[in-house]
Amino acid sequence: MKHAKKSIRRLAALQSQTREDTISKILALYRLERDWDGEGSDPPDWDITEAALTLARWLRADGYRPPCFITASVNATIYFEWHFLNGDYMEIEVMTPDKAERRFVAAGAKEAVITSIPIANVEIHVVESRWGLVSVIEDDGQPE
DSSP: OHHHHHHHHHHHHHTTOOHHHHHHHHHHHHTOOTTTTSSOOOOOOHHHHHHHHHHHHHHHHTTOOOOSEEEEOTTSOEEEEEEOTTSOEEEEEEEETTEEEEEEEOTTOSSOEEEEEEOOOOEEEEEEOTTSOEEEEEESSSOO
């Protein structure tokens, strides 16, 4: 029981990350070196990174919590991953600059529900200050 309470606290802490944490993690994946995994994998390119930043903004606007984990894949894509306290699991893989794929597994389910997510082109400018603070300015023609 002690282990279960510790795991629940850990998951709750992971799910309370901020939007700034999400942006910083996405940008860190873009800055990875080639062979970042020791297997020759390329890091995500700017187009994938830009799409991931756009998706992060949409998710926040729709009320989603920040992802528990954000990782690069060996295919130079970006994964967002959530582990919910009720046992549900969801991941979204940004596969191309205009498409992501959502996989959701409900607690106790044997199969994932897979959904394609179109991502619109939004121009993103990243500004980094000398203190390491990051600002993301999006220009989609719509006021924020």
